[in-house]
Amino acid sequence: MIFDKKILKSYIVPNSETKGSSPILRNPEDIETLEFKELSDLRTIYDVFWKSVREAPNNDFLGYRPFNEETRKFMPYQFISYKDASIIAENFGAGVVQVKLDRLKRSGATEKEIEETQARNWPVGIYSANRPEWQIIDKGLCTQSLYSVALYDTLGKTAYEYIVNHSSTTMIVCTLDKIPKILLSSSRIPNVKTIICIDPFTESNYVTNNDPTLTIPSPFNIKSVNILKSWAKQLDIDLYDFNEIQEIGKQSRIPHFPPKPENIYTLLYTSGTTGNPKGVISTHENYASAAVSTYLSRGFQMDNDDIFLSYLPLPHAYGRTTENYMIVMKGKIGYYSGNVGRIVEDLHALQPTYFAGVPRLLNRFYDVLTAKTINLPGKEGEICRKAVQEKISNLHKGLGVNHKKWDELIFNKTKAMISSKLRQINTGSAPLEPRVCDFLIVSLICKITEGYAMSETSSTGIMQQGVYISNGDTGIPFHGVEVKLIDIPEMNYLVTDLPLARGEVCMRGKNIFGGYLKDPEKTKEALIGDGWIASGDVAQINLDGTISIIDRKKSIFKMAQGVYISPEKIENVLIKHPLILQAFVTGQSVKEYLVGVIVPDPETFIPWAKKLIQSQTHTNTESYSFETLVKNNLVKNTLLADIESICRETGLNGFEIIKNLYLEHKPFDVETNGILTPTMKLKRFDAIRYYAKIIDQLYNENN
Incomplete structure (x- = not known):
């Protein structure tokens, strides 16, 4: 295997190469140890959240855009502080435990069932689009050592029923529009005995950051609520709203029941490309490690003035880790208004400093911005094309993203179309075309980093770090993560290939999941021993120690020849x-x-x-x-x-x-x-x- 030591970006662990395996790569800051040099006290997501509450209680935390019924428009962002969110979260967590205990006692449960409930570590489903309450519910469950099961529609019409049954979930927290669906399928999810509605059941308290055209009833209908209550009662399902649970929790005075690092934090179901979704069991240690690793691997300092727009689905690891990282930063999280078509409007309203997206959305940004610049007709388009070419040329010469003349004339305006405060965009899930990446960097005057990770690695793994221009790679290992390649002989990808080693990406670290729920066979396929996970993706190690994803192992098939x-x-x-x-x-x-x-x-x-x-x-x-x-x-x-x-x-x-x-x-x-x-x-x-x-x-x- 060949490396160019002059430009080496990864640390190559000495004498770590074995037959069929490449040397182990680490972050260059992890030469002596994989233990974090900073924030080593953050061992659970409970630690992550409550440290920020203690240190920055009055910082703005979660924001949304209320919908004005009269004007039919979304208003400016409104925020609640870390302290206010923490009070709601701890009351909610206590309320969840109390109503479960009340239900058990009322139904004549055995002493053992009550003891198991008091011992915690049981699941609660969350069935909602991104909104402030999602984050509050998640952190409320952490205060009682409960774990979330993420439910969402895009897995398929009946997938949520499969997930509820497979995870043995008895309680679902959801938005108002999901309640009829849950009640209709109650005979197919017989374990569900409690539904908590995120939207309040009283008109005076009703606000939503979701598109009212997507909500049933919309925006509030007391008659429909009464019908739902009656329907739930007939099915022997307890139905509460968010405010009721908070009040029950407040009155219960149940103290915090902090989780241990090895306790389950969340159960995420991967969409997969075949068969039923797989339940990824992730612990508090996995996600706390991921949040700290992301903080340490960013490549430049962010602080508690940073603002993030939440639109990446929270049932996915990418969205969850990104928001936990912002909590480590004690930063603001503003939630999108419920419709991806309004993302640019939401960005403009929030003015975030940091944005995490996927290539599909960034390609839309590219289309919007090129229409206003390089695709303009006549002299104006000619000037814009010259400006873009000059800035991209400077970028690849290492001269940075700023250009006084062109920024004042053109690019401060294009940046303002998205956010004048934008400093960094992170992208993952698929490659971003270099021409799109270069154009967005110069037109938004910000850094763009690409990364590679999986649900099973808590959305940390490999990422471009520092200020440099990508050559099609996905970067180097995150802090606390080791990476190696192993041979795939049937695809003719070998770690002995010259000039670049090629093979299946394997990762190891505290971020690696514990296995798939009730699926030892698939767990054994993924966790190959000694802490390593085999990703199913094919990569090459470049001369500078960066890693490029080049293929997918699991999709191969054999032809007639x-x-x-x-x-x-x-x-x-x-x-x-x-x-x-x-x-x-x-x-x-x-x-x-x-x-x-x-x-x-x-x-x-x-x-x-x-x-x-x-x-x-x-x-x-x-x-x-x-x-x-x-x-x-x-x-x-x-x-x-x-x-x-x-x-x-x-x-x-x-x-x-x-x-x-x-x-x-x-x-x-x-x-x-x-x-x-x-x-x-x-x-x-x-x-x-x-x-x-x-x-x-x-x-x-x-x-």
């Missing part, structure tokens, strides 16, 4: 084509070639396709729709030929190039066709089923 195919590797090449938005590549074990389903990018594809047809057939295409253009054979065959050229240029083998394609005008998504996971990964087997007839048709055409 005996070669193994990694469709994700091919898809990652295809989606870099300017005309392609999404790609799905597949094959069959009885066939010797691949086919694909391609979703073109309408912004670039429509004008290109119209121009192509006009130039080749002299047809007026002005009225041609997107749907009409994707069905055109000339368009399809021209794009297929272009794809072949690009695939060969990037070094793909002949058997890795698709020989036929279907152009799809409907994007892959979570809800409509259900072939993406909530983290926007392709559910490959669902896609195969969804496009089964089309795949057969593509093979029949070629035959």
